[in-house]
Amino acid sequence: MxxxxxxxxxxxxxxxxxxxxxxxxxxxxxxxxxxxxxxxxxxxxxxxxxxxxSGHFIAATFENFQSEFLQMFLYVVLTIGLRQIGSAESKPLAGKTEVDRPPRPHVHAPMPVNRGGWRLLLYSNSLTIAFLLLFLVSWSMHLYGSWQNVNDLRRAAGENPASLGHFLLEPDFWFETFQNWQSEFLSVASIVILTIFLRQKGSPESKPVDASHWQTGK
Missing domain, CATH: 1.20.5 (Single alpha-helices involved in coiled-coils or other helix-helix interfaces)
Incomplete structure (x- = not known):
């Protein structure tokens, strides 16, 4: 069907x-x-x-985007080499998995795999590169938007706008940044740790319901 x-x-x-x-x-x-x-x-x-x-909308949007992309970038990178016993989000403690094997050219493989060389090297790390670039762009836009928003409010109050360098020395932008980062790190830690003991039947983010707590990986 x-x-x-x-x-x-x-x-x-x-x-x-x-x-x-x-x-x-x-x-x-x-x-x-x-x-x-x-x-x-x-x-x-x-x-x-x-x-x-406006800076207000740009800052509010990319303040959240940048923390999400940072979360995904670190999650992809850290799960390559780090392990958590019992977690559905971790690779097994020992041995190689399917994602660790060298790519093999075949008729249905993506073009870079069949071409090899620098294309394969770039493609082999393309997910990490994409999340890193998305994070850097979003962080830059968050900075720009926050700076513009502060200056819009300063102009409305009859004050002179702040330079970008001066704005970076103020705590507001860094407060916005780290309050988002800490929440993302907490959410990743939550799914890594909670999947040791808790289950959701039918979800690929969970181990099988009858799996041992200390079974690592799905």
Whole structure:
């Protein structure tokens, strides 16, 4: 029986849909909050298009993006060599797994595998590289947005804007950054540790329900 497009892509479709809905809600309520702040300073409120280009919206969006991409980058890298006994998210304590074997060219392999050389080397690390680049871009946009937002509020209050170097010496940006990072590290630690003892039947993120607590990996 041929599967429908939704059946074949349902996980991505649902998660992306939830992301779009949550991002739209963030935009709407952030727009209201930002206009309240501007009005308190005696400045003119922004329309939706102006808010979409504002430092407030850019900072709020990429503040979350950068921490998520950092989480995924570190998770991919650290799980190469580090282990956690009993965790469904860890490779076995000893021996090699399927992901450790050298890639073999075959008719259905991705093009870089069959071409070999530098293409294969790059492709073999492409997931890590992608998450690292996404993190660096998002971190830079978070910095830019936070800087612009602070300067928008300073201008509204009749103060001179701060230079980027001066802004980096202030605690606000680093407070925003580390409050997000610590929550991401906690969420990763939670799934690594909780999957030792807890189960969810049918989820690929869980060990089989009847597996020993100390079985490492799925």
């Amino acid at each position: 041929k599967q429908t497009f939704y059946k074949r892509n349902s996980l991505s479709i649902v998660i992306i849909s939830l992301f779009v809905l949550a991002w739209a809600a963030q935009f709407y309520f952030g727009w209201l909050v930002n206009n309240e702040e501007l009005e308190k300073e005696g400045a003119k409120s922004l329309n939706a298009w102006s808010y979409a280009r």
